[in-house]
Amino acid sequence: MTNTHEIVIEKVKTSKINSINFDQLTFGKTFTDHMLECTWRDGGWQEVQIKPYGPIQVEPSCKVFHYGQAIFEGMKAFKDASGDVFLFRPEDNWLRFNASAKRLAMPEVPEEVFMDGLKKLIQLDEQWVRYGEGLSLYLRPFMIASENGVAAAPATEYKFMIVMSPAFAYYTGDVRVVIASQFSRAADGGVGYAKAAGNYAASFYPNNLALEEGYQQIIWTDAASHQYLEEAGTMNIFVRFGDTLVTAPHNDRILNGVTRRSIIQLAKDHGIKMEERRISVSELVEGAKDGSLKEIFGTGTAAVIVPIKGFKSEEFTCELPVLDQPYAKTLKEALKDIQYNRADDPHGWRMKI
Numbered sequence: 239m240t241n242t243h244e245i246v247i248e249k250v251k252t253s254k255i256n257s258i259n260f261d262q263l264t265f266g267k268t269f270t271d272h273m274l275e276c277t278w279r280d281g282g283w284q285e286v287q288i289k290p291y292g293p294i295q296v297e298p299s300c301k302v303f304h305y306g307q308a309i310f311e312g313m314k315a316f317k318d319a320s321g322d323v324f325l326f327r328p329e330d331n332w333l334r335f336n337a338s339a340k341r342l343a344m345p346e347v348p349e350e351v352f353m354d355g356l357k358k359l360i361q362l363d364e365q366w367v368r369y370g371e372g373l374s375l376y377l378r379p380f381m382i383a384s385e386n387g388v389a390a391a392p393a394t395e396y397k398f399m400i401v402m403s404p405a406f407a408y409y410t411g412d413v414r415v416v417i418a419s420q421f422s423r424a425a426d427g428g429v430g431y432a433k434a435a436g437n438y439a440a441s442f443y444p445n446n447l448a449l450e451e452g453y454q455q456i457i458w459t460d461a462a463s464h465q466y467l468e469e470a471g472t473m474n475i476f477v478r479f480g481d482t483l484v485t486a487p488h489n490d491r492i493l494n495g496v497t498r499r500s501i502i503q504l505a506k507d508h509g510i511k512m513e514e515r516r517i518s519v520s521e522l523v524e525g526a527k528d529g530s531l532k533e534i535f536g537t538g539t540a541a542v543i544v545p546i547k548g549f550k551s552e553e554f555t556c557e558l559p560v561l562d563q564p565y566a567k568t569l570k571e572a573l574k575d576i577q578y579n580r581a582d583d584p585h586g587w588r589m590k591i
């Protein structure tokens with residue numbers, strides 16, 4: 239492996255930015271002018287290439303199509319009122335990317351390839367990061383097995399890539415959830431803690447069944463007993479009982495979200511009593527019955543915080559109370575204020591590009 243990773247840049251001849259309506263963005267549909275590509279071959283990372291966004295050529299036998307060696311990250315860049323661009327805790331994403339890579343038997347990406355590549359790419363497409371409420375640039379680093387051949391073994395060639403998509407505030411509509419009593423997202427010793435593409439593939443079918451019943455998402459429970467809450471769809475889960483906020487501890491089944499970690503800290507900063515412990519389905523049902531259950535919300539980079547309006551368990555259905563000043567709102571605002579450089583950054587989460 240080489241220590242210096244040259245970045246070779248090929249710019250677009252003409253930017254497509256003037257054809258983009260930034261007021262009408264569908265999440266994850268529009269991509270910026272450039273992308274990053276770096277190939278791992280012969281046991282090392284080759285030069286980092288930044289080039290016009292466009293199709294890549296792969297053969298049908300490309301291993302990612304057959305054995306699913308694919309991982310990704312989701313992060314955002316924000317612009318402040320004076321035009322400076324910031325990333326939010328990007329080191330955490332890089333570390334998690336490599337934790338995912340390790341679990342999927344893929345090569346780890348050096349910090350300078352990930353970070354310097356990301357910074358160069360954002361600088362080049364800086365015009366695509368818009369200033370304004372809810373606007374951001376969604377960043378999608380990912381890695382796929384790119385070796386050809388259908389032998390079931392880890393690939394000897396990989397592509398690390400970054401694509402970027404201008405995003406408007408992620409609008410989910412009202413979210414009501416079904417508590418999983420049959421399907422599971424992850425199991426002990428599995429890949430639940432990794433951002434493995436296949437985790438999402440496996441969740442689509444159960445989620446479709448929930449949609450058919452009129453629910454937008456699933457609250458995943460532990461695979462062994464289906465008695466404990468684990469995640470809210472593709473987000474980490476928080477529950478408020480009385481004045482106390484509780485979230486499930488992360489483990490090898492629960493993804494260690496950057497938003498989760500940030501919300502835990504912000505709750506503490508706001509003097510909110512915060513607990514990391516298991517939450518049982520029966521505790522949720524009891525809380526709904528005696529009125530101590532105040533809020534349930536999910537946390538993740540794309541939507542920051544998604545309040546959950548109601549849930550259905552095997553024998554109980556409930557609507558959550560409507561609060562004047564829910565924790566979900568207070569904490570979401572506090573996090574966004576840091577992300578958009580509208581507030582102090584006591585924990586050093588912002589990284590200026």
Ligand SMILES: *Cc1c(COP(=O)(O)O)cnc(C)c1O
Pocket residue numbers: 312433469471472473474493494495496497498537538539540
């Ligand atoms: C990405 C992801 C999250 C949220 O992680 P963030 O770092 O907060 O974006 C939570 N759960 C799952 C399953 C995820 O894939």
